[in-house]
Amino acid sequence: MVTGRIARWHEAGLIDAETRDRLLAHEAEHARPVALWAVFGIGALAIGLGIVSLVAANWEAVPGRVRLALHLALVAGALGAIWLREQRIAAASPWAVEALVFVTAALGLTFFGHLGQVYQTSAPLWQPLATWLVLFGPLMLLSGRGWPVAAALVGGAIYAAWEYNFALGELVRRQGGEEAPWTTLALVTALPLLFAPLGAFLRARSSRPAFWRRLEQCALAYGVAGTSILAALAGVGAFEGGPGPLDLANQLVRAAVGLVAGALVAVLRPGVSGRMAGAIIALAGLIVAGVSGANGIAVLAAALFMALWVGIAAAALVAGWRGVFQLAVAVIALRLIALSFELASDLLLSGFGLILAGVLVLSIAWAAWRVSRSFAPRREEAA
Template sequence: MPVGTRQASLAGMSARKIAAWHAAGLIDAETRDRLLAYEADHARPLALWAVSGIGALAIGLGLVSVIAANWEEIPGQLRLGVHLALIVAALGALFAREERLAQASPWAVEALVFVTAALGLTFFGHIGQVYQTSSPLWQPLGVWLALFAPLLLLMGRSWPAAMAVVGGAGWCAWEYATASTGWLAARDPGFAMRLWLAAVTAAPVLFAPLAAWQRARSARPDFWRRLEQLALAYAVGGGTLACGLASGGGYNGEASLLGMAAMALRGAVGVLAGLGVMLARPGISGRMAGAIIAGAGLVLPLAHALEDLTVPAAALFFALWAGIAAAALAAHWRGVFQLAVGVIAMRLIILSFELAGDLLASGFGLILSGFLILGVAWGAVRVSKTFAPRGESEA
């Protein structure tokens, strides 16, 4: 277990639990005394914090209520000016006091960074509300990413900032693709446009090699690790969705050369991202993470080629998640392995329903399906308990 996780676990122990462990012979008296001393030194007045938080929340809700009740009476330019002033003040506090805030509490920096980014995102909606303007959603999202993604990358420390970057990029990319294809719905988008949209929607996975390269070179390795994990999840989610669409005919029978070329390009970006992670982190963890991303990329064109072929598409799904499980075993990622086993079991149940849909219309078929679900769930639990890594290594 990493040192930070161990310390966090010890910090949450109660004196009674520590005494019980000592009475059971699990720890000696010296260890007990050290744990009790640590708990005493790091005790936090949770009740006081809770009362203070409730008071601050009440004040904040009161202010929001007062402003909301008089929203239409406040001039739009004044509201925008106050909104912009809040963003500037938050940015000033970050750049002038980041080190001091980080020494007091790293979470203070993370919270201020996230609030600043949120204020920036809502500012564009505020402009549209004041001036009664509208535009495709990808445009304000793109401007927001250009202005605030560098702030999140430079100062982010935890999940919220990493999620804002990867999630915002993915949201913007797919909104752009949706708006572009909708605008061009009256005619075929053409080869160049399809390739461009494929590259745009695949771009968020490129955060993975960037984050992998930064993990050993930054004072914020946890942030970059989370950014890499989110980019990996984006790649795996894309591969999983592609298999599901192929199994259910979600591509609308479009196994055309144009569609295949677009999926091949999207897959190639994933493969390159996976290779980049392997080069940036040559250890077992980096190699396995890169292999998962590259494998998810390879799945994309294959899934498109298996359009409306239920069993082959399902087999491709199983191959993807079996590969993830194998990588998790090699890298000792217990949680990822258990997730992969659960996903495979769920897909197996869904496949049985797809292949025997007529049986579900009868009571006997429902009984059989119930036993099947129980059997698959039991098998998944047994496999997870038998083969899951005993320890959890850092991804």
């Protein structure tokens, strides 16, 4: 496939014969036996599935304490391999260390579920998640190499924070006592944003910059996704009903954390990319502060949503993030299409209205495509 493309480049006059020959020689020397790897992968998958099937078929026949001991031995073995062989494994393949750390963290997380199954105990989900973060979070921070571990760490923290928010709030309401401490809970749900300044600070000061970059990106994605969801909830009037997790005071707490996190990213990672990443997080915080005021007002909530993504597109233009710019344009186009259907729901009941809706959708899609093609940055810098 690559050799055919090189031949076409030569035929089109883009490269000379000497360059073509050197490229072909390089590709031949570094060719990867994909088909052979696929066969090996299928064989390994078949063996793995067979082992899982055998274990599952005889699961109840194995005493619970034996299963827990084996599970714990696997965790200990993986930790020992990381402790004793991390540098040697990393020299051979950084992704091997990443896979080992991810598997170790996964084994640690599933151990809590296994423990509950054997001893027939239960607990709010945030408790084992928080315990897992305390025990395995340092491992992931100290040994992570890429996005799988970064996503697992930030995702686990987000899940634990929101589970704690819902569990404690529901408990207080069931007991009919004091109001739930929504402000404190709002602060807890905003804390994962602080992974962004942590990543921004360490990515230039560590031998594992890729991991810290991914950690920062995961936290930024959380801020943008959370703000987008809150704006969408405001559009359908979800903030009504008195004090609760979505009232104004709690949004202001989340907004304050977003502003602080954004400012810290901009300061800790000087340069265009750092300033733009910080600006996006801070903008998300500002919009969170205003979503309560747009509750039930579809146009205003949609305007806040699109303001966020217009800001992201502007930041991407300044920083040269081509993919981010194109994503922002696509999200804005989809939100415009959704808003048009929300505002013209009555017209959709007629054939003429459906025709107008189709023309509008095509027009928005064409405009988004033109904007994406015409204004997208030509180069892309790592965010």
